[in-house]
Amino acid sequence: MAIYSFYIFDRHTECIYSRTWLPPPAPPSQSSADGPHIPPPQSQTLSAKSSSDNAKLIFGTVFSLRNMVRKLGGDDDAFISFRTAQYKLHYYETASNLRLVMLTDTSTLSMRNVLHQIYINLWVEYVVKNPLSPVEHKGGEGVRNEMFEMGLDQFVRGLM
Amino acid sequence: MSFESVMPPYNSTDPTARFLSSSSLDFLLIEMVPMAYRVTNQLASSSSATSSPSTGSDPTIQSQIQEGKKEEQEREPPAASAAVVLDEEELRESVFFRLESIGYRVGQGLVERFSRDRTRFGDTLDVIKFLCKDLWTLVFRKQVDNLKTNHRGVYVLTDNQFRPFSRMSTEPGGQAVLRAQPFLWLPCGIVRGALAAMGIQATVQAETTELPGAVFQIKTIAGKN
Structure with missing residues (x-):
């Protein structure tokens, strides 16, 4: 299993956290021409500008898909993931309207549980219960703290 | 939770x-x-x-x-x-006073509530031990890690995993230690209030040099114990 990147969007639809992981060194050959939000081979070298564009594109995609799923399947239906030839996108929405998105390789099974774990064990513990982190995370303020970053990195690397 | x-x-x-x-x-x-x-x-x-x-x-x-x-x-x-x-100093003083007073009141109440089944404390050290073990566990869910005294009324309580600091973290260079300081003022008041309720007048100061540790220094005011 390879995890390419991870994004958090707050209830104001702002991307308040994004993080990419270097792919294992071996297989950089296959990704040559792909869609707008590309798995890491390229996004490692992407500039800050285009990575914020990536986040916007991803949010647009999941937001539309989620609404479409609800229209088609009723309000109780949930959009969980989609996959392309290059990657699989996993989506998890909390009751507090926080949206977590993770991009992995295509063979990965459901990461819903993983995203839920990130939410309860890392987000709630190190961001929500962090006295030095504000209630609203405008511009990602307070999210990128050392404990959250370290916890997330350890957790994700443990999965890979 | x-x-x-x-x-x-x-x-x-x-x-x-x-x-x-x-x-x-x-x-x-x-x-x-x-x-x-x-x-x-x-x-x-x-x-x-x-x-x-x-x-x-x-x-x-x-x-x-x-x-x-x-x-x-x-x-x-x-x-x-x-x-x-x-100005910054005035603000600091005023916020400190506010938080410390609230803590003082809380500390007094806590002692009345949780020392009711105990016999009177023999000396100051007994009181400090009650503070380090029982009261600390009540408020911060663990005991103080280390207690030092110079036997002349100064007690230094070291908590290596101070509960309110356990999840405190900022981005690198975010001055976490500096920003953590105000979060020690209410606990300072609680300690001082608790001691006062047990008949010990003291001044309490706290500081942290590295999260999540905290050091409380209690100076008892002579002639009152």
């Missing part, structure tokens, strides 16, 4: 005990500090507005602005807006 109900033999010695999510205490403690800053700033700005109306600023407008700002300021010690009314 849990929605499960607690299974019966919870507390046979204390039938009046109730359970409360520890997260609510955490959140309350987190909010105390920014609240103290807000209240202090609000009081300062309203008093300066009434005392010097010549500045032309209408107090109601000012308070409206304050209301609006509240949301944004939330947990930041609002240094920028404070500079207008109070």
Whole structure:
């Protein structure tokens, strides 16, 4: 299993956290021409500008898909993931309207549980219960703290 | 944090005990500090507005602005807006006094509530031990890690995993230690209040050099023990 990147969007639809992981060194050959939000081979070298564009594109995609799923399947239906030839996108929405998105390789099974774990064990513990982190995370303020970053990195690397 | 109900033999010695999510205490403690800053700033700005109306600023407008700002300021010690009314030292003192007094009251109450089944304490060291073990566990869910004394009325309590600091973290270079300092003031008050309730007048100072540790220094005031 390879995890390419991870994004958090707050209830104001702002991307308040994004993080990419270097792919294992071996297989950089296959990704040559792909869609707008590309798995890491390229996004490692992407500039800050285009990575914020990536986040916007991803949010647009999941937001539309989620609404479409609800229209088609009723309000109780949930959009969980989609996959392309290059990657699989996993989506998890909390009751507090926080949206977590993770991009992995295509063979990965459901990461819903993983995203839920990130939410309860890392987000709630190190961001929500962090006295030095504000209630609203405008511009990602307070999210990128050392404990959250370290916890997330350890957790994700443990999965890979 | 849990929605499960607690299974019966919870507390046979204390039938009046109730359970409360520890997260609510955490959140309350987190909010105390920014609240103290807000209240202090609000009081300062309203008093300066009434005392010097010549500045032309209408107090109601000012308070409206304050209301609006509240949301944004939330947990930041609002240094920028404070500079207008109070200089940093004044603000610090005033917030310290506010939090410390609240803590003092809490500490006094806690001791009355939780020392009721104990016999009188023999000497100051017994009181300090009660503070380090029982009271610390009640408030911070663990005991103090280390207690030192010079046997002349100075006690140094070291907690290597001070509970309110356990999740405190900022981005690298975010001055976490400096920003953690105000979160020690309420606990300082609790300690001083607790000691006062047990008949010991003392001054309490706390500092941290590395999160999540905290060091409390208690100086008893001579002639009172």
